[in-house]
Amino acid sequence: MNDRGFVNALGAELLAMAETFGRFAFLTRSVVAWLYRAPIEWRQVLIQMSRIGVESLPVTTMTTFFTGMVLALQTGASSKHFFNEPLFVGTVVSFAMVMELSPVMTSLVVAGRAGAAIAAELGTMKVTEQIDALYTLGTDPVRYLIIPRLLAFFFVLPVLVIVSDFSGTFGGWVVSYVKLQIPTSVYLDDIFNNMEIRHFMHGFIKSFVFSVVISLICCFKGITTTGGAEGVGKSTTAAVVLSMVSVLIMDYFVTAILSALGIT
Amino acid sequence: MIDIVGVKKSYPGRPVLRGIDLTVMSGETLAIIGGSGCGKSTLLKCVIGLVRPDAGAIVVDGMDIARLTNEADVARYRRRFGYLFQEGALFDSMSIWENVTFGLRYLTDIAPGRYRQIARDKLALVGLKDIEDLRPSELSGGMKKRVALARAIAAEPSYILYDEPTTGLDPIMSDVINDLILDLQKALKTTAIVVTHDMKSAYKVSSRMAMIHEGRVLAVAHPEVMKISNDPYVRQFIDGLSHGPIKMKLKEFEPELAADNGAAAGGAR
Numbered sequence: 259m260n261d262r263g264f265v266n267a268l269g270a271e272l273l274a275m276a277e278t279f280g281r282f283a284f285l286t287r288s289v290v291a292w293l294y295r296a297p298i299e300w301r302q303v304l305i306q307m308s309r310i311g312v313e314s315l316p317v318t319t320m321t322t323f324f325t326g327m328v329l330a331l332q333t334g335a336s337s338k339h340f341f342n343e344p345l346f347v348g349t350v351v352s353f354a355m356v357m358e359l360s361p362v363m364t365s366l367v368v369a370g371r372a373g374a375a376i377a378a379e380l381g382t383m384k385v386t387e388q389i390d391a392l393y394t395l396g397t398d399p400v401r402y403l404i405i406p407r408l409l410a411f412f413f414v415l416p417v418l419v420i421v422s423d424f425s426g427t428f429g430g431w432v433v434s435y436v437k438l439q440i441p442t443s444v445y446l447d448d449i450f451n452n453m454e455i456r457h458f459m460h461g462f463i464k465s466f467v468f469s470v471v472i473s474l475i476c477c478f479k480g481i482t483t484t485g486g487a488e489g490v491g492k493s494t495t496a497a498v499v500l501s502m503v504s505v506l507i508m509d510y511f512v513t514a515i516l517s518a519l520g521i522t
Numbered sequence: 523m524i525d526i527v528g529v530k531k532s533y534p535g536r537p538v539l540r541g542i543d544l545t546v547m548s549g550e551t552l553a554i555i556g557g558s559g560c561g562k563s564t565l566l567k568c569v570i571g572l573v574r575p576d577a578g579a580i581v582v583d584g585m586d587i588a589r590l591t592n593e594a595d596v597a598r599y600r601r602r603f604g605y606l607f608q609e610g611a612l613f614d615s616m617s618i619w620e621n622v623t624f625g626l627r628y629l630t631d632i633a634p635g636r637y638r639q640i641a642r643d644k645l646a647l648v649g650l651k652d653i654e655d656l657r658p659s660e661l662s663g664g665m666k667k668r669v670a671l672a673r674a675i676a677a678e679p680s681y682i683l684y685d686e687p688t689t690g691l692d693p694i695m696s697d698v699i700n701d702l703i704l705d706l707q708k709a710l711k712t713t714a715i716v717v718t719h720d721m722k723s724a725y726k727v728s729s730r731m732a733m734i735h736e737g738r739v740l741a742v743a744h745p746e747v748m749k750i751s752n753d754p755y756v757r758q759f760i761d762g763l764s765h766g767p768i769k770m771k772l773k774e775f776e777p778e779l780a781a782d783n784g785a786a787a788g789g790a791r
């Protein structure tokens with residue numbers, strides 16, 4: 259490729275990126291507008307909520323349970339190394355889970371599970387003209403498809419995160435009790451002597467932010483699919499990767515903001 | 523009345539519509555014929571506003587779709603139309619009766635309690651029964667097409683755009699659908715555009731026919747006049763002849779095809 263070719267290709271790439279951002283902004287605006295303009299399709303919201311919840315719950319619980327277990331194991335091992343006995347295992351596990359790992363891990367798993375499903379479903383609807391059909395039948399894909407999914411994520415993800423808080427802490431207890439021989443009362447005291455409501459809120463608030471990030475990105479990738487079955491595959495993969503990366507990046511900024519606000 | 527003036531549309535690297543002028547009078551059925559890929563579906567989509575033309579205007583009852591800027595106005599514009607998609611575009615997450623009555627919620631104030639009965643009636647019109655609770659994936663191609671037709675007419679719109687209503691149907695069912703289109707036009711005074719490759723259907727349902735060739739309207743005439751047209755392009759098309767002034771795309775590849783055949787023959791030897 260000669261210089262001109264490279265510059266042209268780069269320019270085209272940048273233009274395409276700018277266009278994508280523009281369309282994403284339009285979608286966001288349209289979502290906000292429709293939230294005010296028309297009644298919400300609650301039936302669809304409920305359908306999506308049960309779908310997302312049922313699809314994701316087993317995987318998120320399992321994932322965070324093992325995360326809690328490994329946290330306990332690592333904490334126990336290092337504090338044994340320094341202090342000759344496992345100290346503050348409950349504190350470390352519960353703080354790490356509630357503030358950071360449970361919202362992030364749950365969101366990543368949900369992005370891979372429910373987010374991918376949404377992108378694939380909307381993508382298929384796009385390439386088979388079902389989205390166009392919605393327009394001809396008097397409704398709008400933002401109102402009928404996207405808002406219900408967004409709300410469903412918004413309500414379900416925080417619930418999944420709370421379940422994960424418990425399953426992670428429970429996983430930590432299993433290892434502490436069985437492997438590290440820490441009495442249950444000590445494990446619980448380690449948690450409740452230190453944990454405050456703001457620590458819980460820290461992770462809880464994050465989960466709302468992540469729910470919006472994942473659902474907006476996956477819906478956007480879905481309804482902008484082109485190019486048949488191959489296109490659906492591409493946009494689904496892109497949706498998952500982009501939403502996972504965005505969750506991790508957003509995590510830093512949300513943490514920074516929450517810390518500045520003292521919710522930490 | 524649908525007034526299409528100088529509509530142009532290109533897809534990247536390929537002009538499709540190069541200036542279409544057509545008028546569809548109220549209560550009339552216009553049949554559009556033309557070669558595969560000449561832009562008939564694209565034109566219908568321009569009319570209902572799913573595709574935005576690059577140039578030209580489409581005015582329906584005094585409303586110019588290109589000038590409607592807010593979504594509510596566009597929605598109001600689209601409400602007048604029923605649209606039969608070429609590929610059906612049924613919602614595969616819904617049952618057949620939910621598909622047929624989907625638009626009623628947004629387009630009419632009919633009580634939801636009556637939807638099932640309405641679905642049954644509309645399906646009967648297109649010759650289908652006892653399939654209300656199936657899913658689109660459980661139907662044959664022709665059945666899907668007819669369900670899509672039932673969905674397009676369910677809200678009794680004043681304009682209906684049919685994209686190949688009889689493609690994929692047997693001759694008898696095609697005629698049933700032709701009669702249905704005529705009945706709708708008589709009973710509800712609908713204004714319709716029918717895109718079709720089925721000459722028999724075009725002659726039967728239309729009050730005028732338009733032929734599109736290379737992105738322009740080649741001829742518009744009453745079906746009886748079209749039948750006896752002397753225009754060599756129109757003649758070739760309606761008689762379905764492979765030889766004539768319309769060069770099918772195939773021709774351009776012929777040297778390559780011949781070369782390929784030669785190579786294949788060489789390989790086989």
Ligand SMILES: Nc1ncnc2c1ncn2[C@@H]1O[C@H](COP(=O)(O)OP(=O)(O)OP(=O)(O)O)[C@@H](O)[C@H]1O
Nearest residue numbers: 533534538556557558559560561562563564565608
């Ligand atoms: N979304 C699109 N992107 C790029 N090109 C397109 C798109 N849709 C249609 N085209 C092109 O526009 C041309 C017209 O397509 P259209 O579907 O309108 O044809 P048609 O007249 O309905 O054909 P048929 O009779 O086979 O249905 C085709 O050459 C097609 O390749």
Ligand SMILES: [Mg+2]
Nearest residue numbers: 562563608685
């Ligand atoms: Mg077509």
